[in-house]
Amino acid sequence: MSNSSSNIVIHWFRQDLRLADNPGLYEANAQGKVLPVYILDDENAGDWKMGAASRVWLHDSLAKLDQSLSGHLKLFVGDALKILPQLVKDIGAEAVHWNRCYEPWRIARDEKIKKSLRDMGIDVQSHNGSLLWEPWTISKKDGTPYKVFTPYFKKGCLGAPEPRAPIARPNRISYAKPGKLNGEVALEAMNLEPEIRWDKSIRDAWRVGEDAASDALETFVQDNLHQYKKGRDFPASGATSRLSPHLHFGEISPQQVWGRIRREEAHAGSSDLQHFMSELGWREFSYYLLFHWPTLPDKPFNEKFKAFPWRNAKRPLQKWQRGQTGFPIIDAGMRELWQTGYMHNRVRMVAASFLVKNQLLHWRHGEAWF
Incomplete structure (x- = not known):
């Protein structure tokens, strides 16, 4: 569809917090006036919602993205299945673009959103940006x-x-300017930062x-x-x-x-x-x-591990989490992770192997901590 000065087109940012090489944003900008949107959807994520450190990174990344978008990024919190169709109605958007994600819960949600919007007569397009x-x-x-x-x-x-x-960064983005939207929140109201400010040391180590x-x-x-x-x-x-x-x-x-x-x-x-x-x-x-x-x-990829006798031992898990196992390379890596949010790949492999193969603790404990 050709660009029209009257078309309002939503680009739904997800795991594509950038302007350069962003196929969804590029196509939305070519189609009309762009309304850039981000939705923090913990409701559909369920058990797979972001951890605390990821939320801190997200907070700072959204702030940077909004600067790049000249303050036009619209933020929402809640069920994207409800928020996106209602937003389309509220602003009279004619199209919605996003870049695909591949986690099972996102695929299931996105298919429902796509059907809902198409049933409304909305042009919906997803792209590969990841x-x-x-x-x-x-x-x-x-x-x-x-x-x-x-x-x-x-x-x-x-x-x-x-x-x-890669696709070049847009030279110019024509923005839709609908004013304050129903359900729109400020970045600080998304509560991405921790109440107890343990995040200072990792923020000092990060460039976002x-x-x-x-x-x-x-x-x-x-x-x-x-x-x-x-x-x-x-x-x-x-x-x-x-x-x-x-x-x-x-x-x-x-x-x-x-x-x-x-x-x-x-x-x-x-x-x-x-x-x-x-x-x-x-x-x-x-x-x-x-x-x-x-x-x-x-579920395990290999069926024979279904009945594996994992231990349920809190003390060894706590020592592993705190970098108190007594094995210097593991403890150094776990402490570095806590202080900087980073651990070298080789150290991650050693720490994971120790947790699972030496301590016989379920890998999901490690997943949850990381």
Whole structure:
């Protein structure tokens, strides 16, 4: 549909808190006057709602995003199934765009929202702004999904078409200006920050937002990418990218990261670059498995672990959480996590292995703490 000065088009921000390489925002801006919206939907998330540290990051990321949107971001709290259709009615929006998410609860909710809006005669479009290869685009020759990473990545992903090039940041966004909206809240009213202010030390360690994500990528490419293959194995080396939270909240897209690594590969290729690109592949694989086996958060991937005799022991769990196990590398990692919100990948692997294999405590205790 062509741009019309009278069309109001909603872009629903989710895990895409950026302006550059944002397909949903790009298409909404091409279609009419944009109303940028974010909905904190704990009701549909249920047990999978964000933890406290993630909420602190989200608070600061939304603040940065609103600055980039010249103060036009509209915030809501509650059930998106109710909020979005009502918002469409209130402002007379003709279309809604969003970038897809892949967790089971989000897929189920989004399908209902899409049907509800289309039943109202609204143009609804979803886009890929979060993955290099969406789960349904990669399969074995017999059409079934992969279960093992190496063939998934080498045969499936690298044998598929190259990920699309990033989309440029809009030169200009034409905003809808409906005034104060029913149900709209201020950022502070979302209660994303903790009442007891334990967050100071992690905020001191964080740089949040789209610009920070772009800087982190460039710093990694210039300083650490070419020593990544060996350097990533040593927690003290600082050779990792630190891009994980930026990718999770969508402050940078995997297409932007992949494209930058490809440019560096053309300039000065090495096995370090290939190793880092395979790490991006692991991120893809986790979403791939979750899409094809949506019971993964609740049931073991391997059926034989259904009856595994997990221990129910509070004291060992508390010592692990507090970094008091007596094993220096585990304790250092757990304390770093508490103070900075970060733990090196290799230390995460050791800490997780200790919890599950040595202490025989259910992995979901670890998931809940992280």
